[in-house]
Each structure stands twice: as structure tokens, then as C-alpha cells.
Amino acid sequence: MLVETAASVRSLVWRGGELVEVVGGLAWDAGGVERRVHPGHGAGVDRAVVSPSGRYSVVYAERGTTALVLDGARVVRELTRSPYHAKDFDYPVTLGSLPDGREVLVHCPDEYDVLQMEEVESGKRLTAGAREAKDVFHSRLSVTPDGRHLLVAGWVWHPYGIVEVFDLDGALKDPAVLDGRGTLLAEADIDAEVESACWLDDDRLVVATGDEDFLDEDEAPAFGPRRLGVWSLSGRGWLHRNPVGFKAGTLIAGGGRVVSLHGRPRLVDVTTGAVLAEWPEVEVARREGPYGVTHVPTPVAALHPDGTCLAIAVAGGIAVLPLPDAGG
Structure with a gap:
């Protein structure tokens, strides 16, 4: 799944089922819908x-x-x-x-x-x-x-x-x-x-x-x-x-x-x-x-706490990759 983003992604963390970009002040729900959570912290x-x-x-x-x-x-x-x-x-x-x-x-x-x-x-x-x-x-x-x-x-x-x-x-x-x-x-x-x-x-x-x-x-x-x-x-x-x-x-x-x-x-x-x-x-x-x-630059990525998927910043957005379970 590719989540398209309005700006380049500089950080990622999972909060429940939502992805949050702490630096830029954006978040995306499970359906990829983007919302602004704070104004962001600039280019520095x-x-x-x-x-x-x-x-x-x-x-x-x-x-x-x-x-x-x-x-x-x-x-x-x-x-x-x-x-x-x-x-x-x-x-x-x-x-x-x-x-x-x-x-x-x-x-x-x-x-x-x-x-x-x-x-x-x-x-x-x-x-x-x-x-x-x-x-x-x-x-x-x-x-x-x-x-x-x-x-x-x-x-x-x-x-x-x-x-x-x-x-x-x-x-x-x-x-x-x-x-x-x-x-x-x-x-x-x-x-x-x-x-x-x-x-x-x-x-x-x-x-x-x-x-x-x-x-x-x-x-x-x-x-x-x-x-x-x-x-x-x-x-x-x-x-x-x-x-x-x-x-x-x-x-x-x-x-x-x-x-x-x-x-x-x-x-x-x-x-x-x-x-x-x-x-x-x-x-x-x-x-x-x-x-x-x-x-x-270090890749920007976040592994979901339950280990089921990986989110990683790519050109144009965020790739959300489902991971095989530990049992194969």
C-alpha cells in the first residue's frame, strides 16, 4: 500500500493504527487519509x-x-x-x-x-x-x-x-x-x-x-x-x-x-x-x-509494535508493507 503525502516524510511513528510524522505535524489513518496534528517544525x-x-x-x-x-x-x-x-x-x-x-x-x-x-x-x-x-x-x-x-x-x-x-x-x-x-x-x-x-x-x-x-x-x-x-x-x-x-x-x-x-x-x-x-x-x-x-540520510521507517507491518518513507509517500507472521 502506498500512502500519498503532501510533503516529504522526515519521521514516522505508530500511534495505535495511525502513522504520525512528528517533524512535519501530519498523521495518516489506516485508510491513508491525511490530517494535520500541529503546524510542524520547519526545515531546520x-x-x-x-x-x-x-x-x-x-x-x-x-x-x-x-x-x-x-x-x-x-x-x-x-x-x-x-x-x-x-x-x-x-x-x-x-x-x-x-x-x-x-x-x-x-x-x-x-x-x-x-x-x-x-x-x-x-x-x-x-x-x-x-x-x-x-x-x-x-x-x-x-x-x-x-x-x-x-x-x-x-x-x-x-x-x-x-x-x-x-x-x-x-x-x-x-x-x-x-x-x-x-x-x-x-x-x-x-x-x-x-x-x-x-x-x-x-x-x-x-x-x-x-x-x-x-x-x-x-x-x-x-x-x-x-x-x-x-x-x-x-x-x-x-x-x-x-x-x-x-x-x-x-x-x-x-x-x-x-x-x-x-x-x-x-x-x-x-x-x-x-x-x-x-x-x-x-x-x-x-x-x-x-x-x-x-x-x-538514514531511512525513515517505523515497525508496527505488533510486528505486522512496516511503514517506510519513499518518493511520493509512505509504503506500508505487511510482514509475514513469525510462524511463516
């Missing part, structure tokens, strides 16, 4: 993240320094980030909900390599204190549904994509936890550039690697190039590791599966790496990783 921002409750959102410039925190359509406050290489990598920002119910914002407001956590509404900083940056370009942030861990799929100078996981409970007690190496890197033995990563649930993390590695030919890493794997935080090990014959691009998880967005959408079984369905007629950006001097 082009992407959005939404809090678990749906109340708050952040609209931002993917390759800029501008962002706004919203309560519904109301602007709560403005955000910014360091201009250092801001045009070369994605704005680091996400929203989450802590175990005590507080909705929080995680971003890098002062330095590109220092993560901070704040209460969304008040802006109260929860990670104030002495910090020591470690020269990592934090990007593509996401918080587990239970609010206990933060994923960072950023990069370091080569440039080279990496993945990190941080304990947010620990960071609330000692903010310097966010300046360490996290809970994943050494144990996971990843020796390839990380292209993308996302949470499957509170415990499981999906990681996709690209072609580049730094190993000698006689070394055998636990997780090498062109792989798709599932890591368990509680088990401290890989549950699944499989070679894949495609570039993963951007990953979106739902229902124990992931959608890979690179050139076309692909529905992927994370236990085997097999492509369960794909749509070659639906063209999406060939975006890899969080950085690039030539900016290829």
Missing part, C-alpha cells in the same frame, strides 16, 4: 525520536547542531551539540524510561565524546560530576525497554564503527561509568567494523558488521566481518552468529526479528541470518553506519 530539523510513553519527542537535524524537546507539539526546550564534525556524523540523542518511571534524555550536549543523561521535562542533569572523555564519537543511541542499559553504535578515528553498551543504573551512581569501555567490547571479541546495532529486548542485542577488519589472516575472532549476531547481556555471550550475504544498513527490531534497510527492506531471522522476505521494488537509502563526509 529532519529526524525525530519519541519517548516510550509517546508523550515526549525530540526533533533534530541529523547532521546539524539543532534540536528541540517537545511535549506533544509544545516546545519544552532547545538542545545543541558540539559543532566538532557535526556535519559528518548523526546527532547523538535518544529518549528512554528508567525503572522508576522517569522519562530521560540521553545526548552529548557539551562534547561529542561525553554522554549525559537528563530528565526530559526539567532538563535536570542526572550524570553531573567529574568526567573524562575517551575520544569516541557517540551516535545512534538507544535505551532498553526496561531502562537499564544504553546502546551506542558510534565510531572512532580511522573512521571505524563500534558498538558499546552502558549500565544506566551504574551511571546514575557514578557518571564516569559512561566514560568507560562499557559492558560489551572485550567480551564480544568483535573484530570488524560495526555497521548497525539495535535492541531485540531488555537482554538481547543484534549487531551487524561490515566488510572491514584488522585481523591477521591466521586469527579467528568470535565475531568477524559481514556477520549478524545476537548477544545476551545476562549470558555474556553470543546466542547466534551467522554470515550474511547483504549489507545490513539500518536495523529495526520487532517481534524477535529485525528489518534491514539498505537498498531495499529485508525481514531477517536473527537466529539464522536468513532473509524471510524482501521488497526489491521499494527503494531505500544505501546508508551504512553513523558517519560519512557525503551524507546519505
Whole structure:
């Protein structure tokens, strides 16, 4: 199904059976009928993240320094980030909900390599204190549904994509936890550039690697190039590791599966790496990783919470793709 739109789509989120474009202020019902829900936020921002409750959102410039925190359509406050290489990598920002119910914002407001956590509404900083940056370009942030861990799929100078996981409970007690190496890197033995990563649930993390590695030919890493794997935080090990014959691009998880967005959408079984369905007629950006001097915008897409369909922005509108059920 193609939903025709009056303007280009810069963000998508499902709210019940309705699709909402937070940046542009539009919404579409199940029949594709468009309505305006607020005036929109102009050309200075082009992407959005939404809090678990749906109340708050952040609209931002993917390759800029501008962002706004919203309560519904109301602007709560403005955000910014360091201009250092801001045009070369994605704005680091996400929203989450802590175990005590507080909705929080995680971003890098002062330095590109220092993560901070704040209460969304008040802006109260929860990670104030002495910090020591470690020269990592934090990007593509996401918080587990239970609010206990933060994923960072950023990069370091080569440039080279990496993945990190941080304990947010620990960071609330000692903010310097966010300046360490996290809970994943050494144990996971990843020796390839990380292209993308996302949470499957509170415990499981999906990681996709690209072609580049730094190993000698006689070394055998636990997780090498062109792989798709599932890591368990509680088990401290890989549950699944499989070679894949495609570039993963951007990953979106739902229902124990992931959608890979690179050139076309692909529905992927994370236990085997097999492509369960794909749509070659639906063209999406060939975006890899969080950085690039030539900016290829991140695909705009939303997987329905029940895992039944994928909405993705395309030329002229939104393609809504029904997904096969988990039983085939």
C-alpha cells in the first residue's frame, strides 16, 4: 500500500493504527487519509525520536547542531551539540524510561565524546560530576525497554564503527561509568567494523558488521566481518552468529526479528541470518553506519509494535508493507 503525502516524510511513528510524522505535524489513518496534528517544525530539523510513553519527542537535524524537546507539539526546550564534525556524523540523542518511571534524555550536549543523561521535562542533569572523555564519537543511541542499559553504535578515528553498551543504573551512581569501555567490547571479541546495532529486548542485542577488519589472516575472532549476531547481556555471550550475504544498513527490531534497510527492506531471522522476505521494488537509502563526509540520510521507517507491518518513507509517500507472521 502506498500512502500519498503532501510533503516529504522526515519521521514516522505508530500511534495505535495511525502513522504520525512528528517533524512535519501530519498523521495518516489506516485508510491513508491525511490530517494535520500541529503546524510542524520547519526545515531546520529532519529526524525525530519519541519517548516510550509517546508523550515526549525530540526533533533534530541529523547532521546539524539543532534540536528541540517537545511535549506533544509544545516546545519544552532547545538542545545543541558540539559543532566538532557535526556535519559528518548523526546527532547523538535518544529518549528512554528508567525503572522508576522517569522519562530521560540521553545526548552529548557539551562534547561529542561525553554522554549525559537528563530528565526530559526539567532538563535536570542526572550524570553531573567529574568526567573524562575517551575520544569516541557517540551516535545512534538507544535505551532498553526496561531502562537499564544504553546502546551506542558510534565510531572512532580511522573512521571505524563500534558498538558499546552502558549500565544506566551504574551511571546514575557514578557518571564516569559512561566514560568507560562499557559492558560489551572485550567480551564480544568483535573484530570488524560495526555497521548497525539495535535492541531485540531488555537482554538481547543484534549487531551487524561490515566488510572491514584488522585481523591477521591466521586469527579467528568470535565475531568477524559481514556477520549478524545476537548477544545476551545476562549470558555474556553470543546466542547466534551467522554470515550474511547483504549489507545490513539500518536495523529495526520487532517481534524477535529485525528489518534491514539498505537498498531495499529485508525481514531477517536473527537466529539464522536468513532473509524471510524482501521488497526489491521499494527503494531505500544505501546508508551504512553513523558517519560519512557525503551524507546519505538514514531511512525513515517505523515497525508496527505488533510486528505486522512496516511503514517506510519513499518518493511520493509512505509504503506500508505487511510482514509475514513469525510462524511463516
